[in-house]
Amino acid sequence: MRSHLRAIVAVALVAALLALFFHDVDLWRVVADVAHARPEWLALSLGTTVVNLAIRAWRWKVLLEPLGSATFGNAFRATAVGFAATSVLPARAGEVIRPYFLARTERHLERMSATGAFATIVLERLLDTVTVLVLLAAFVFVFGREGGAASPAAFAAVKWAGALAGLAAVVALAVLFVLAGDSGRIARALARLEQVGRSALAGMLARIAEKFIRGLGAIRRPGRLLVALLWSFPLWLSICLGIWAVTRAFDLDVPFTGSFLLDAVLVLGVAVPTPGAIGGFHEAFRVAATVFFAVPDDAAVAAAIVLHAFSIGPSLVLGLLFAAQAGLSVGGMRHLADHAPVRSGPAA
Numbered sequence: 001m002r003s004h005l006r007a008i009v010a011v012a013l014v015a016a017l018l019a020l021f022f023h024d025v026d027l028w029r030v031v032a033d034v035a036h037a038r039p040e041w042l043a044l045s046l047g048t049t050v051v052n053l054a055i056r057a058w059r060w061k062v063l064l065e066p067l068g069s070a071t072f073g074n075a076f077r078a079t080a081v082g083f084a085a086t087s088v089l090p091a092r093a094g095e096v097i098r099p100y101f102l103a104r105t106e107r108h109l110e111r112m113s114a115t116g117a118f119a120t121i122v123l124e125r126l127l128d129t130v131t132v133l134v135l136l137a138a139f140v141f142v143f144g145r146e147g148g149a150a151s152p153a154a155f156a157a158v159k160w161a162g163a164l165a166g167l168a169a170v171v172a173l174a175v176l177f178v179l180a181g182d183s184g185r186i187a188r189a190l191a192r193l194e195q196v197g198r199s200a201l202a203g204m205l206a207r208i209a210e211k212f213i214r215g216l217g218a219i220r221r222p223g224r225l226l227v228a229l230l231w232s233f234p235l236w237l238s239i240c241l242g243i244w245a246v247t248r249a250f251d252l253d254v255p256f257t258g259s260f261l262l263d264a265v266l267v268l269g270v271a272v273p274t275p276g277a278i279g280g281f282h283e284a285f286r287v288a289a290t291v292f293f294a295v296p297d298d299a300a301v302a303a304a305i306v307l308h309a310f311s312i313g314p315s316l317v318l319g320l321l322f323a324a325q326a327g328l329s330v331g332g333m334r335h336l337a338d339h340a341p342v343r344s345g346p347a348a
């Protein structure tokens with residue numbers, strides 16, 4: 001019942017956001033803009049999406065090493081499957097499916113678990129947030145006079161939002177650092193609760209919590225965490241290059257460093273829990289391009305459609321192929337998203 005309710009909410013969000021996105025847009029002009037986009041820049045943007053998958057897989061492999069040495073091939077396949085699941089299922093289901101899929105393919109690793117691997121996904125997101133905010137700060141305070149001139153009020157709001165988000169990311173990293181210091185602390189507390197209340201739920205939570213905190217081991221290893229952070233910058237610079245290449249394909253007046261701002265706004269759009277970020281991604285790009293860089297509405301809509309297709313296309317195709325090879329259908333992905341996080345067995 002809850003899955004049906006989530007689906008209804010997701011469809012309603014997609015419909016509302018797309019209605020806003022296409023409001024007062026000349027669709028024939030949009031089609032013409034897409035048809036006349038410069039193919040060499042489109043090819044560059046499409047190529048960056050494959051590079052992004054590879055860098056993500058390698059960075060994840062670095063973060064996973066406290067749990068066990070995953071192969072790059074398995075990390076790459078699991079990353080592609082996770083992003084494919086996020087493209088077809090609501091509520092970023094791929095974040096759950098990716099570590100579970102990896103745990104199934106790395107059963108020979110004694111300490112590998114989907115719960116522990118999921119903790120590295122949380123750490124990944126914090127590293128992503130820090131990196132995006134550093135690039136945003138570079139644009140706002142160093143390169144961003146163009147964006148500020150286009151909309152001073154919106155530019156000031158971006159500065160405040162970026163500062164608050166940066167503070168939240170630092171606090172979250174500090175909390176996880178403290179938790180990772182003793183992977184058994186929460187488990188022991190829940191175990192005592194289980195003994196007092198004889199609760200099977202407390203025992204299950206204790207096992208899950210211990211595995212989750214063990215997955216944060218990279219935080220207590222500064223060298224490994226630094227390596228992961230360093231990999232985050234080429235990752236997000238590659239993502240920004242893909243964004244900028246699409247703006248060049250449509251002859252939009254956006255500097256390369258302007259993609260740092262577009263990227264930060266797109267991160268907010270992707271956070272809307274719709275399958276494949278449909279609607280949220282599109283409207284975020286349109287608003288950012290028109291407000292900060294005075295891009296014509298029709299051109300912004302055309303560029304957003306192409307950029308979104310390139311952003312999810314390669315990972316969707318590769319992910320569905322790898323999932324099919326492992327005997328996992330879209331229905332199976334949905335089942336994993338609903339049940340994998342609470343399993344306490346070897347793959348939980």
